[in-house]
Each structure stands twice: as C-alpha cells, then as structure tokens.
Amino acid sequence: MKKQKPKQSASGLPEIWRRLKKDKAAIISLFVLIAIFFVAIIAPLLAPYGYEVMDKKHPFDKPSKAHLLGTDRLGRDILSRLLYGARYSLAMGFIATLISSVFGIILGSIAGYYGGKVDNLIMRFLDIYQGIPMMLLTVTLAAVLGPSLRNAIIALGISFVPGTARLMRASILTVRDKEFIEAAQCVNGRDTYIITRHIIPNAIAPVIVSITMGIGNCIMAGAQLSFVGLGVQAPIPEWGAMISDARNFMRGNPTLALYPGICIMITVLAFNLLGDGLRDAMDPRLKN
Amino acid sequence: MEETILEIKDLKVEYHTDGAVIYAVNGVNLKLHRGETLGLVGETGAGKTTIARSIMRILQTPPAKLCGGQIVYKGEDVLTLSEREMRKIRGNKIAMIFQDPMTALNPIETVGFQITETIAIHNKIKKSEAMKRACDMLEMVGIPPERYGEFPHQFSGGMKQRVVIAMALACNPELLLADEPTTALDVTIQAQVLEMIQKLKEQLGTSVILITHDLGVVASCCNSVAVIYGGQVVESGSLEDIFDRPTHPYTIGLFNSLPKLDSTEPRLKPIKGLMPNMKEIKPGCHFCERCDHAMPCCAETSPESVEVSPGHYVMCHLVKKEG
Amino acid sequence: MAAMLEVEHLKKYFRVGGDRKLHAVDDITFTLDAGKTLGVVGESGCGKTTLGRTILHLSDPTDGVIRFEGEDISNPSKKDLRRLRESMQIIFQDPYSSLDPRMSVSQSIMEPLLLQGQLSKDECREETLNLMKVVGLAEDYENAYPHELDGGRRQRIVIARALALKPKFIVCDEPVSALDVSIQAQIINLMLDLQEERHIAYMFVTHDLSVVKYISNDIMVMYMGNMVEKAPSQLLFDHPLHPYTQALLSAIPVPSIHNQKSRIIMQGEISSPIDPKPGCRFAARCRYAGPECAQPQTLEELEPNHFVSCCKCRDINNL
Numbered sequence: 001m002k003k004q005k006p007k008q009s010a011s012g013l014p015e016i017w018r019r020l021k022k023d024k025a026a027i028i029s030l031f032v033l034i035a036i037f038f039v040a041i042i043a044p045l046l047a048p049y050g051y052e053v054m055d056k057k058h059p060f061d062k063p064s065k066a067h068l069l070g071t072d073r074l075g076r077d078i079l080s081r082l083l084y085g086a087r088y089s090l091a092m093g094f095i096a097t098l099i100s101s102v103f104g105i106i107l108g109s110i111a112g113y114y115g116g117k118v119d120n121l122i123m124r125f126l127d128i129y130q131g132i133p134m135m136l137l138t139v140t141l142a143a144v145l146g147p148s149l150r151n152a153i154i155a156l157g158i159s160f161v162p163g164t165a166r167l168m169r170a171s172i173l174t175v176r177d178k179e180f181i182e183a184a185q186c187v188n189g190r191d192t193y194i195i196t197r198h199i200i201p202n203a204i205a206p207v208i209v210s211i212t213m214g215i216g217n218c219i220m221a222g223a224q225l226s227f228v229g230l231g232v233q234a235p236i237p238e239w240g241a242m243i244s245d246a247r248n249f250m251r252g253n254p255t256l257a258l259y260p261g262i263c264i265m266i267t268v269l270a271f272n273l274l275g276d277g278l279r280d281a282m283d284p285r286l287k288n
Numbered sequence: 289m290e291e292t293i294l295e296i297k298d299l300k301v302e303y304h305t306d307g308a309v310i311y312a313v314n315g316v317n318l319k320l321h322r323g324e325t326l327g328l329v330g331e332t333g334a335g336k337t338t339i340a341r342s343i344m345r346i347l348q349t350p351p352a353k354l355c356g357g358q359i360v361y362k363g364e365d366v367l368t369l370s371e372r373e374m375r376k377i378r379g380n381k382i383a384m385i386f387q388d389p390m391t392a393l394n395p396i397e398t399v400g401f402q403i404t405e406t407i408a409i410h411n412k413i414k415k416s417e418a419m420k421r422a423c424d425m426l427e428m429v430g431i432p433p434e435r436y437g438e439f440p441h442q443f444s445g446g447m448k449q450r451v452v453i454a455m456a457l458a459c460n461p462e463l464l465l466a467d468e469p470t471t472a473l474d475v476t477i478q479a480q481v482l483e484m485i486q487k488l489k490e491q492l493g494t495s496v497i498l499i500t501h502d503l504g505v506v507a508s509c510c511n512s513v514a515v516i517y518g519g520q521v522v523e524s525g526s527l528e529d530i531f532d533r534p535t536h537p538y539t540i541g542l543f544n545s546l547p548k549l550d551s552t553e554p555r556l557k558p559i560k561g562l563m564p565n566m567k568e569i570k571p572g573c574h575f576c577e578r579c580d581h582a583m584p585c586c587a588e589t590s591p592e593s594v595e596v597s598p599g600h601y602v603m604c605h606l607v608k609k610e611g
Numbered sequence: 612m613a614a615m616l617e618v619e620h621l622k623k624y625f626r627v628g629g630d631r632k633l634h635a636v637d638d639i640t641f642t643l644d645a646g647k648t649l650g651v652v653g654e655s656g657c658g659k660t661t662l663g664r665t666i667l668h669l670s671d672p673t674d675g676v677i678r679f680e681g682e683d684i685s686n687p688s689k690k691d692l693r694r695l696r697e698s699m700q701i702i703f704q705d706p707y708s709s710l711d712p713r714m715s716v717s718q719s720i721m722e723p724l725l726l727q728g729q730l731s732k733d734e735c736r737e738e739t740l741n742l743m744k745v746v747g748l749a750e751d752y753e754n755a756y757p758h759e760l761d762g763g764r765r766q767r768i769v770i771a772r773a774l775a776l777k778p779k780f781i782v783c784d785e786p787v788s789a790l791d792v793s794i795q796a797q798i799i800n801l802m803l804d805l806q807e808e809r810h811i812a813y814m815f816v817t818h819d820l821s822v823v824k825y826i827s828n829d830i831m832v833m834y835m836g837n838m839v840e841k842a843p844s845q846l847l848f849d850h851p852l853h854p855y856t857q858a859l860l861s862a863i864p865v866p867s868i869h870n871q872k873s874r875i876i877m878q879g880e881i882s883s884p885i886d887p888k889p890g891c892r893f894a895a896r897c898r899y900a901g902p903e904c905a906q907p908q909t910l911e912e913l914e915p916n917h918f919v920s921c922c923k924c925r926d927i928n929n930l
Contacts, residue, residue, distance in 0.1 A: 009859075048913055050620075051736060059811065151631075178708050179703045179705060179708045179709040180709050180710055180711045180712075182669060182703075183701075183703065183710075183769075184711075184722070185669070185773070186667070186669070186700060186701055187696065187700075187722060187775075187776065188693050188696050188697075188726050188727070189722075189726055193726070196713050201713045202711065202712065212624050252660035256886060331791040331792060331793065332762075332791050372866060434785050444880050444881070445655075446880065463626055473821070474654035474655055474818065475654065475818060475859065475862045475863055476654060476858060476859060476862045476865075476877050477654075477862070478862070479861075479862035479864075480873050480877070482864075483874070483876060500679070501791065501792060502866075503866035504863065504864025504865050505864045506863050506866070507864065507866050507867055507868050508865075509773060509863060527868055528868065531866075531867060531868045532868070540793060541793065542793065543782045544867065545792050545793045545795070545796035546792065546796075546821065546866055547796075547799070547821040547822050547824065547825040548821065548866075549820075549821055549824060549848060549863075549865070554803075555800050555803060556796040556799055556800055556825070557796065558794070558795075558796030558797040558800060559793040559796075560797075562761060562763065563791075576686070
C-alpha cells in the first residue's frame with residue numbers, strides 16, 4: 001500500500017488566492033502595502049536624515065536638493081520623517097488590531113457558541129463598553145497611563161474589541177447550528193475542540209475581512225489621537241502627529257500637513273480595497 | 289389534440305463560468321401537443337431546468353449562453369423575439385411553477401395581491417375585476433377566497449404551492465411549465481396538488497410540461513415522456529412506450545434502480561458510476577461509460593435518434609443495429 | 612433474548628413561549644433487535660427526526676425510558692454518554708451540511724478515531740483508508756474536500772465516519788432523500804451490505820415509503836408525534852389497518868401504468884402540534900372520524916406483531 005503523507009492545506013487557500021488575483025484593485029493595494037511595509041522596515045537606510053535632526057537655520061524650506069520635500073517648522077527633513085513615520089503608523093495599526101482581534105474573537109466565540117446567559121452577559125458588557133465614546137476612553141487611559149505610543153496602542157486595541165466580538169459572534173451563530181457541528185458532538189468532541197477545530201475556521205472569514213479593514217481604521221484613529229496630543233509625543237514622526245504639528249501653519253505651508261495626510265490616505269485606502277477584495281474572494285457563494 | 293403547440297428543435301445551451309464551459313443542453317428535440325402533459329424525466333444536472341428556462345427565456349445570460357436551435361411556440365421562434373414581445377408571452381401565454389414554493393412568493397405581499405398583480409399586468413381591466421378573478425383562482429385551487437389578504441408565511445408548504453399554481457394559471461396560459469412542483473412537498477400533499485393540476489388542466493385546456501425525477505409522478509399525470517440525460521433526449525414517446533417498452537439502457541436502468549413495492553429482490557440494481565459533469569463533449573454516447581451494453585462504436589460516434597415505433601424515439605446504437 | 616434497544620413511552624416536548632408545549636414526540640414505545648432495521652415513516656412534522664435525535668441524546672428526552680443493551684440510558688451521566696456514543700451513531704440527511712467544508716475526506720473520517728484516542732495516528736490513518744475502501748471511496752479521494760465531490764460520495768464519507776467507532780446502532784435520518792435515484796440505489800445497497808457484515812441495527816427515518824419497505828424489517832408509522840401503526844414491512848404494505856397508513860400508502864405515486872390505484876385524498880392540513888387536545892390527532896382529517904375519536908387512543912395488537920392505535924380500526928377493516 002502506498003504510504004503518502006497527506007497534504008496539509010486549508011481547503012480554500014489556493015482558491016481564495018486565485019479569486020483575489022482577479023480583483024485588480026486588491027492586488028495593487030497588496031503591493032502598495034507590501035511596499036509601505038518594506039519602507040517602514042528599511043527606513044533608516046532610505047532616509048537621508050534622522051527624524052529628529054533639526055536644521056534650525058532652514059525651517060519651512062521649499063523642496064530642494066538637500067531636502068526633497070522641504071523641512072518643517074523645526075527644520076527637520078519631511079521626507080525622512082515620513083519614511084520613519086510609516087513604522088509608527090503601521091505599528092499602531094497592526095498591534096492595536098492584533099490586541100482587539102484576539103480579545104474580540106475569544107469573547108465573540110464564547111458568546112456565540114454557548115448562547116443563553118453567557119451570551120447575554122457578554123453582550124450586555126459589550127453594550128456598556130461601546131457606550132463609552134472612544135475618545136473619552138482613550139483620554140482616560142492616557143491620563144491614567146501617561147501619553148505615549150505604547151499607551152495609545154493599548155487604548156486603541158481596547159476600544160476596537162466590541163466590533164470584532166459582535167462580528168465573530170454573528171458569524172458563529174450561522175455556523176453553530178450546522179449539522180457538522182452536531183456530528184462532531186456525536187463523536188465525543190469536547191466544547192473547546194469543537195470551537196477551535198470546527199467553528200472558528202468556518203466562521204473566521206468575515207472577521208478576517210473586518211480585521212484587514214480594521215487596521216486602516218486603527219491607523220486613522222491613531223492619527224486622530226496623535227492629532228490631539230494623546231499618543232506619540234514629540235519628536236516621534238507618526239503621521240497624525242505630523243499633521244498636528246503642521247496645524248498652525250496650514251495657511252502658509254499647506255504641504256506640511258498635506259504629505260502625511262496623503263500617506264495616511266493611501267495606506268488606509270489600500271487596506272480597505274484589500275479588505276473588499278478578500279471579502280469577495282472568501283465569499284462561499286461564489287464557489288460553484 | 290394533435291395540434292403541435294410547442295416544438296423544440298436542436299436546442300443547445302452552454303454555461304460559461306470561471307474559464308470552464310458546461311454543455312448543459314446538447315441538441316434537444318421535443319414536441320408538445322395541445323392539451324398534452326409531457327413529462328421531462330432526468331436526474332440532477334441532466335439539463336431539464338435549463339430547457340424550461342430557455343422556453344421562458346429566463347436563463348441568466350451570462351453565465352448561460354444560447355448556442356443554437358429553435359423553440360417554436362405557435363409558429364414563432366421564441367428565441368428570436370425581443371424582450372418586449374417576450375414579456376407579453378411570459379406569465380400570460382406561457383407560465384412557470386418552480387420547485388420551491390417558499391421562495392416563489394413575495395413574503396411582504398398578500399397572496400391575493402400577488403395573483404391580482406399577475407392578472408393586472410397582462411390584462412387591461414379594472415382593479416376590482418382583477419381582484420375578483422384572483423378570488424376565483426383561489427377557489428379553483430381549493431383555498432377559501434377569504435384568505436385573499438393573508439401573507440405567505442401564514443400558509444403551509446402545500447398551500448403555498450397552490451397559491452403559486454393559482455398565480456401561474458391566473459391568465460389562463462396555454463402552456464404551463466412545472467419544474468418539480470411537488471418535490472418539496474409531503475407525499476399526501478403531493479397527491480392533492482397533482483390531482484388539482486390534473487383537474488385544472490382539463491378545465492382550462494392547458495398543455496403542461498412537467499419536470500420531475502419521480503417516475504411515479506410521471507405515471508400518474510403524463511401522456512408522453514421524454515427522458516433527458518447529459519443534455520439530450522435519450523428516449524421519448526407516449527406513456528405506454530416508456531413504461532411498457534423502455535428501450536434505452538438509461539431508461540431501463542432508472543426503472544431498475546427504483547425500490548419496488550412488489551419486488552422481493554434482496555438488492556437494488558443501481559446504474560454504476562455517475563453522470564458525467566459535461567465539461568467537455570466527448571465523441572460518442574454520453575452514457576456509454578455507465579452502460580452495461582456498451583459496444584466499441586458507442587465511444588466513437590454519437591447515436592442518432594431512431595423511431596422504433598410510431599412516436600417512440602430512442603437515441604442508442606443498440607437500436608440501430610437491430611434495424 | 613432481550614432486544615438491543617428498548618424505548619418505552621418516550622416523550623419529547625419543546626417549550627414554545629410561555630407555558631405552551633410542542634408535542635414533538637408523544638408516547639412512543641418500540642423495541643429493536645441487533646442487526647435489524649426499524650423503518651420510521653411519516654410526513655413533515657410527525658416527529659420522526661426528533662425521535663432519532665432524542666434517543667441519541669442530541670436532545671434530551673422529556674419523559675420515558677430508553678434502554679440500550681439492558682442499560683437504562685434515559686438520563687446518562689456525561690461519562691456514560693461519551694461511552695454510549697461509541698455504540699450509537701447518526702447519519703444525517705444532508706451530506707452537504709453534515710460535513711465540515713474545511714476538512715478533507717480523510718480528516719473527517721479520522722476525526723472520531725483521533726478523538727477516541729485508542730489508536731496511534733498511523734493506525735488511525737490505516738483504519739481510515741480501510742473504511743474508505745469499505746464504503747467504496749477510492750483512495751484517491753483521501754485529500755479531496757466535500758465541495759469537490761457529488762452527493763453520493765459525500766454520503767459515503769458520512770457513512771464511513773459513522774462506522775469508524777464500530778457502532779451497534781445507527782440512526783439514519785433520511786440518508787438518501789437528497790440523492791438522485793440511481794445514487795440512492797447504490798447507497799441503499801451499501802447500507803444493506805454493511806448491516807449484514809457488521810450486524811448493525813438501523814433506525815431508518817424517511818418519508819419515502821418505497822425505500823423504507825426495501826430496507827426495513829419492521830415499520831413504524833408516525834403522525835404528529837404519535838405512533839399510529841407498527842408492523843413487519845410486508846404486512847404493513849399488504850394489510851395497512853390505520854386510516855392514515857392507508858391514505859399514505861395510497862398516495863405513493865407508483866412508477867407503473869397498470870396498477871394505478873384510486874387515491875385516498877385526505878382533506879385538510881395537519882393540525883397544530885402545540886398543546887394538542889387529547890384523543891386521536893388524525894381525527895380532523897380522517898374520513899371515518901366519529902365522537903369516539905376524541906378519547907385517548909390505545910395501542911392494540913390486532914394481529915401478531917401488528918400494532919395499531921385507532922378505536923375504529925376493527926370496524927374500518929372488517930376484523
């Protein structure tokens with residue numbers, strides 16, 4: 001008898017990729033994001049200057065050979081700050097989303113699978129939770145923990161939990177009553193086994209899409225936090241902070257705010273388009 | 289009774305999806321006479337629903353593609369009509385009942401309104417007149433007219449199907465296409481609904497094409513039968529021809545696979561293998577891989593349709609051999 | 612010899628808002644011997660599916676006694692239930708939704724073995740390939756996924772899975788209803804072969820009367836949660852005594868043009884199973900109904916092994 005090692009691959013992965021490839025906007029976005037990611041990693045190699053290097057004699061410089069995008073109010077090179085900024089903005093987006101996803105998935109799964117009192121308890125908790133405006137929550141956390149990049153990430157992560165939790169719960173409700181779940185119970189699968197092995201893999205698709213777009217949201221929210229002074233502190237060049245810095249000089253030097261704004265816009269747009277593409281690619285109804 | 293009301297000539301339909309092509313209908317020839325009930329028998333994927341939807345011109349194109357043939361309804365080729373002309377026929381002269389009554393009715397409109405709507409679209413009459421006709425239809429299908437203002441969810445599956453039938457027959461169509469109308473219903477309700485369709489048919493003189501996979505249903509309702517396999521009519525003829533003298537190996541195989549109430553055989557005789565998925569047209573007979581009587585020529589050349597007795601056509605090389 | 616499965620006065624009621632109860636299964640009693648098949652027929656809403664699921668404790672019974680191999684399993688402890696599950700399995704109706712779409716064929720079949728934990732991973736895999744052979748699935752399909760296969764093959768996967776733990780009793784809930792006629796025949800033959808080889812008892816739940824006669828030793832007819840008639844297959848079809856059974860059998864479309872019988876067309880629709888009034892539940896649609904029918908009906912053995920629950924039965928059938 002032939003002894004082959006069985007292939008281990010999730011059923012849809014190659015198919016999903018194939019369908020995703022057809023969505024041009026999604027693929028372009030993917031490349032853009034990979035590029036931005038790459039830039040963030042090798043920023044020190046690309047940037048002509050350090051992000052905090054000040055040239056006090058040349059504030060508000062127009063683009064020149066020395067400073068390709070000009071300088072800001074403290075004479076710091078805008079291009080370098082943008083390149084380094086990618087790190088902080090992406091970090092905020094990814095890590096905050098990671099935190100919110102992990103907690104959101106766990107809470108949503110428990111609520112969705114067990115239903116009844118447990119579900120009620122968790123959902124009411126999330127209701128109260130969501131009733132607190134995010135800004136208020138973050139301000140409070142910042143006040144308590146002190147404003148910094150790390151605390152901004154924590155605050156964002158915590159704020160985005162209810163959305164993911166609800167989505168996960170809804171997705172689980174559609175899967176939970178399917179017969180193959182009962183079939184797993186019939187062969188003595190314990191609850192945790194069923195949740196991790198059967199329910200989550202089948203319910204995760206919408207959540208993955210939401211997470212992808214959520215990263216974009218986190219970056220935006222992070223930028224807003226920095227804009228009001230909570231979050232990263234000077235001189236860290238997170239893009240939102242850069243816009244905040246440039247606030248008072250918009251009349252004379254609009255580009256100071258424009259460049260970081262465009263960076264945020266492109267990144268968030270790319271995440272959203274990728275998320276859209278993923279959602280279409282993962283839609284089981286398109287399977288023939 | 290002999291007037292031909294519908295004739296399908298060499299119909300070909302393909303489905304183009306995702307790079308692959310599925311040859312759903314491959315040269316179907318059918319004739320329906322006035323007042324007749326033709327049973328279209330076949331299993332999933334044989335192409336029966338595609339044929340019905342082609343007659344009504346409600347195929348979704350893309351992914352479907354009409355690649356050839358004619359559907360002649362009272363002298364006119366339906367496939368060449370404009371959408372505007374087709375709308376005058378659809379629902380009015382040719383009506384269709386679908387399998388699932390749950391989804392055929394609009395859940396947010398009363399059943400009475402849905403029937404009235406059908407009548408009003410095709411007839412320039414006063415609303416009150418249309419409503420009266422709708423009530424008459426309800427009564428005809430065995431639903432008290434007082435239930436005019438109720439919503440679909442207030443009816444059971446069998447009753448919903450009756451409403452669907454009332455809608456279909458409201459404009460007194462000449463041709464009714466019934467796509468597995470009783471498959472989703474319990475057997476006792478099925479009996480009621482089939483009896484009702486028979487009665488209405490006789491009352492209104494409608495010709496019916498009944499699509500089903502259930503040979504029992506065919507035996508109780510139909511005058512003539514066409515057996516569909518792989519997008520082709522492999523055997524067709526009168527009810528007696530098919531039930532008393534089944535000739536094509538697939539037809540015989542179908543009868544053999546049925547558990548019979550009066551049989552004492554310990555095991556059933558299924559047809560081996562599966563229906564091919566029609567992703568490519570191989571030369572030869574589509575059934576030969578599953579056929580117990582396959583000969584070398586079966587895989588090479590497609591069989592022609594041969595008239596083995598008046599009105600009884602079989603598409604099989606075996607038949608040709610015997611001349 | 613005691614029967615393998617004994618069910619006495621089994622009841623399953625569902626709460627539907629406030630105090631109202633839906634009587635899904637109401638006072639069902641029967642026995643099933645090892646290696647035999649009990650067919651359970653009835654139309655939608657009769658409770659046949661709930662019956663199977665209640666016996667397997669997918670839904671807990673409201674009342675009544677269930678005995679499996681002599682052991683009372685009406686209220687098993689969690690530990691007992693886990694042990695019982697190895698002897699009692701279920702095959703669901705829809706092969707499209709009873710398999711996890713993200714698990715390959717071999718993963719689905721191997722799962723019960725891995726969860727049981729008695730065999731090593733390699734032994735599990737060998738047993739899986741063996742099971743695939745037994746149900747007629749080619750080894751090539753080992754890594755295929757359900758959506759790549761047709762209904763017949765998917766149902767074979769479901770059957771292989773049900774066999775994995777070597778059960779003695781399998782509830783088959785409409786296992787062939789979703790399949791084409793020619794595939795149905797293949798699967799029915801397979802199930803009969805397996806029963807012979809492995810001495811498995813089946814409870815075969817279906818609405819398809821011709822299939823049930825083929826595969827059953829005894830048949831039980833249900834109507835709105837009650838058992839109205841039970842008899843050996845041939846006897847039931849030759850000599851149905853309950854008016855509902857008679858109407859049901861006459862309604863089956865026969866694939867023959869020569870013995871078209873006159874159909875008993877039942878009037879009306881099924882009444883509500885919520886808080887039903889005492890007495891015969893079929894009376895509202897029965898053409899023989901009379902005032903006696905409002906009394907609670909009792910199950911009588913009118914012929915050897917032929918049980919009927921109808922007060923007018925003797926009159927109707929001139930017994």
